[in-house]
Amino acid sequence: MSSDNLPYAADAESPLKEAELEVLRKQYDREGQYVSIQTKFNYAWGLIKSDKAIDQRYGIKLLTEIFRDAPERRRECLYYLALGNYKLGNYAEARKYNDLLLEKENKNMQAMSLKGLIEDRVAKEGMLGVAILSGVVIAAGVMGSFLYKGLTKRR
Amino acid sequence: MVRRRHGSLVLYHQNTNISSFSRKVSSTAGTLIGPFSDPGSHYHNAMSEVSKDLKRPSIQKRVFSFSKTSPSEIVRSKLSATEISHRALTYLPDDLLKDIPENDASYSLFQGFKASVDTAATKKHREGKNLLEESTAGGPNNVTRLSKERDRTNEELDLLGVRKSIASGEIREIDRKIAQLTAIRGVVLERLAKLEQEETQLEHDLLELDNKIEDIQYDMVEEGGSPIEAEEAEAGFMSESIYSKLPSPKGRKRQKRKAMPILHEHMSPGSEIKEMQCHADLITALDFDFPFGKLVTAALDDTVRVWDLNSGRSLGQLEGHHASVKCLQVEDNYVATGSTDATIRFWDLSRSDGPSLPGSNSVTHKRGPQSNQEEDFEDDMSAISSPTGPRSSAGTQDCHLLTLDSHIGEVTALYFQNGTLVSGSADKTLRQWDLSTGRCVQTLDILWTASSTAASEDSGWSFASLGRSSSRSNLPEANADFVGALQCFDAALACGTADGLVRLWDLRSGQVHRSLVGHTGPVTALQFDDTYLVTGSMDRSIRIWDLRTGSISDAFAYEHPITSMQFDAARIVSAAGENYAKIYDRVDGRHWNCGAGAEGGKEDRLSTPAIVERVRAKEGYLVEGRRDGVVGIWTC
Numbered sequence: 095m096s097s098d099n100l101p102y103a104a105d106a107e108s109p110l111k112e113a114e115l116e117v118l119r120k121q122y123d124r125e126g127q128y129v130s131i132q133t134k135f136n137y138a139w140g141l142i143k144s145d146k147a148i149d150q151r152y153g154i155k156l157l158t159e160i161f162r163d164a165p166e167r168r169r170e171c172l173y174y175l176a177l178g179n180y181k182l183g184n185y186a187e188a189r190k191y192n193d194l195l196l197e198k199e200n201k202n203m204q205a206m207s208l209k210g211l212i213e214d215r216v217a218k219e220g221m222l223g224v225a226i227l228s229g230v231v232i233a234a235g236v237m238g239s240f241l242y243k244g245l246t247k248r249r
Numbered sequence: 250m251v252r253r254r255h256g257s258l259v260l261y262h263q264n265t266n267i268s269s270f271s272r273k274v275s276s277t278a279g280t281l282i283g284p285f286s287d288p289g290s291h292y293h294n295a296m297s298e299v300s301k302d303l304k305r306p307s308i309q310k311r312v313f314s315f316s317k318t319s320p321s322e323i324v325r326s327k328l329s330a331t332e333i334s335h336r337a338l339t340y341l342p343d344d345l346l347k348d349i350p351e352n353d354a355s356y357s358l359f360q361g362f363k364a365s366v367d368t369a370a371t372k373k374h375r376e377g378k379n380l381l382e383e384s385t386a387g388g389p390n391n392v393t394r395l396s397k398e399r400d401r402t403n404e405e406l407d408l409l410g411v412r413k414s415i416a417s418g419e420i421r422e423i424d425r426k427i428a429q430l431t432a433i434r435g436v437v438l439e440r441l442a443k444l445e446q447e448e449t450q451l452e453h454d455l456l457e458l459d460n461k462i463e464d465i466q467y468d469m470v471e472e473g474g475s476p477i478e479a480e481e482a483e484a485g486f487m488s489e490s491i492y493s494k495l496p497s498p499k500g501r502k503r504q505k506r507k508a509m510p511i512l513h514e515h516m517s518p519g520s521e522i523k524e525m526q527c528h529a530d531l532i533t534a535l536d537f538d539f540p541f542g543k544l545v546t547a548a549l550d551d552t553v554r555v556w557d558l559n560s561g562r563s564l565g566q567l568e569g570h571h572a573s574v575k576c577l578q579v580e581d582n583y584v585a586t587g588s589t590d591a592t593i594r595f596w597d598l599s600r601s602d603g604p605s606l607p608g609s610n611s612v613t614h615k616r617g618p619q620s621n622q623e624e625d626f627e628d629d630m631s632a633i634s635s636p637t638g639p640r641s642s643a644g645t646q647d648c649h650l651l652t653l654d655s656h657i658g659e660v661t662a663l664y665f666q667n668g669t670l671v672s673g674s675a676d677k678t679l680r681q682w683d684l685s686t687g688r689c690v691q692t693l694d695i696l697w698t699a700s701s702t703a704a705s706e707d708s709g710w711s712f713a714s715l716g717r718s719s720s721r722s723n724l725p726e727a728n729a730d731f732v733g734a735l736q737c738f739d740a741a742l743a744c745g746t747a748d749g750l751v752r753l754w755d756l757r758s759g760q761v762h763r764s765l766v767g768h769t770g771p772v773t774a775l776q777f778d779d780t781y782l783v784t785g786s787m788d789r790s791i792r793i794w795d796l797r798t799g800s801i802s803d804a805f806a807y808e809h810p811i812t813s814m815q816f817d818a819a820r821i822v823s824a825a826g827e828n829y830a831k832i833y834d835r836v837d838g839r840h841w842n843c844g845a846g847a848e849g850g851k852e853d854r855l856s857t858p859a860i861v862e863r864v865r866a867k868e869g870y871l872v873e874g875r876r877d878g879v880v881g882i883w884t885c
């Protein structure tokens with residue numbers, strides 16, 4: 095895949111205008127049961143670019159359908175699924191899909207940059223989590239020691 | 250190659266599994282996406298539907314696995330209902346994830362996205378560009394501006410290329426879907442053919458049972474009553490008018506079918522259903538009762554044969570005529586035949602040995618486009634080579650009901666309906682018969698009526714037409730039958746004659762009340778419905794007349810004289826001296842050829858098919874009889 099075949103993660107952070115998304119949705123609805131893969135993807139990508147979690151979820155659902163129905167598009171779909179899940183905060187999924195893609199194309203710039211982004215985000219949230227967790231543990235320890243002291247005093 | 254094929258098969262199976270899952274998914278999608286405010290109940294609804302799939306352990310493992318994830322994700326994936334169902338819906342099984350083929354598409358989905366989103370923008374751009382160009386003048390900035398312009402145009406061109414490949418890709422996709430659907434259609438058609446085969450078999454059995462029951466009942470009655478009484482009853486029955494016999498189910502059970510075959514309606518027009526060698530000589534007349542029913546054929550070899558269109562087997566002969574039969578009509582089980590021996594015979598096919606058709610039980614024939622014609626052919630030939638054998642005539646010897654013999658010239662046209670039969674003969678008369686008594690009730694002398702009408706009317710064309718008819722009689726075409734065709738309905742009768750005139754009669758007064766002038770050769774075929782009258786003539790033309798105005802409403806001509814024609818609401822089918830039938834589609838006004846000699850037909854024929862002499866068509870089921878005695882059956 096050449097470099098301009100896939101959008102960078104930054105592209106996914108700029109939502110389409112309401113009207114633009116509406117156009118894609120209408121196209122998708124009009125084709126109904128026999129919707130073409132391109133139309134479906136257009137709508138799905140528009141949804142993933144959106145900043146609403148509902149839209150993003152639906153976008154991922156559509157992408158999942160494309161992945162299932164069109165084997166020749168699976169490789170591309172992996173990237174979009176990774177990107178969508180990254181935006182939703184499902185880092186495990188995002189990482190899984192992205193790693194699969196990197197397995198196939200280890201020089202894919204977009205996937206590599208996405209990998210970096212996911213790692214950063216997980217690390218940050220992980221630190222935060224560790225901080226919270228350790229905070230809780232310390233608080234519990236303090237409480238425990240107070241209680242212990244109280245008990246021993248009463249005795 | 251094989252491996253790949255196998256792979257795609259596996260893939261297909263997966264796809265079917267998946268699509269069933271995705272159907273569930275899409276049906277629950279609405280409930281999942283819409284109401285976020287009340288996730289509880291909807292979640293339950295959704296989950297109850299997907300839970301079946303979720304029970305598979307691998308999925309459970311996947312959905313609830315949270316290795317290497319951030320704490321917030323763990324919290325959400327454990328606690329948020331929508332989150333859980335969403336994960337279930339967008340879950341991709343590992344085997345699918347492993348199966349990722351090389352992408353050989355000429356454009357990526359993202360390029361496709363850009364191309365379709367940018368369509369509107371670039372159009373605007375181009376309009377703007379044209380305006381710009383007008384204001385272009387020399388200057389140093391111009392070069393950079395123009396090169397920028399060039400880059401953009403290049404980009405646009407690329408986008409156009411992508412759009413083009415999107416379109417062609419979509420077309421390929423649609424083609425694939427169409428191919429799949431056609432394949433499925435073929436399978437279903439095959440199934441329909443099989444079902445109809447079974448259906449006919451069952452109807453057959455039913456009829457046999459009915460007849461057995463009736464026989465036993467009849468025997469019981471006979472045993473109960475005195476033999477003389479029974480004989481009297483028999484005699485009374487015989488002397489009763491034929492008319493009372495017509496609708497009566499006495500004797501043999503009327504063969505009324507419960508189900509009508511519809512297979513031919515689903516086959517593509519122009520496909521061959523069957524080909525039968527019915528006679529060894531030119532087919533002079535043929536008719537059938539309904540698609541896949543009974544066919545009666547007459548040929549120059551002086552025989553009249555009855556055929557089962559379903560199996561393609563001979564049911565026997567109608568014996569009695571001393572010369573060849575030139576016209577015949579089949580209506581339900583009744584057959585009228587008009588012969589060159591100047592007699593008309595009337596037959597009832599249900600009085601034959603009906604269900605015990607020779608050989609039809611032992612061999613089940615596969616019907617449909619791939620029917621085993623060679624086998625049929627041999628059987629039919631053997632039937633023909635022993636026409637006097639007991640097998641072919643035994644079944645139909647009781648069929649004869651009436652002989653009508655007042656004509657003094659060969660009978661060339663006949664039509665019957667509701668107990669009235671009208672015949673046209675070379676003695677230049679039309680006779681009207683009462684089928685209940687077997688007597689001639691009216692004789693219409695065509696020439697006398699024509700001259701008297703001409704004398705009483707002083708309109709010029711009547712004289713002209715008379716003069717023409719006399720001059721025409723010297724032409725070689727005059728060897729055509731004087732009465733080429735006729736049809737009646739109630740008191741209305743239309744007949745077409747060798748002078749090219751179509752006369753409309755009133756049977757109550759016995760007068761011609763209108764003549765339709767136009768054909769320049771003998772009329773050979775004629776049929777009317779409530780609005781139109783269609784005629785075919787030796788002058789190569791087919792004319793469609795409007796009966797309400799008496800004027801011509803449409804006409805067209807073929808290369809050779811029309812020998813036979815039949816029409817219904819959808820089409821006009823005619824035999825016009827070619828080795829295929831000519832069909833005029835009345836709905837979309839299209840002419841096309843249907844038959845063995847039509848282009849696109851079978852190339853591997855041993856010899857060129859003979860010229861089609863007679864055609865009959867009902868409900869898109871076309872039967873054509875050729876000069877070499879072959880009868881072909883087609884869909885049209």
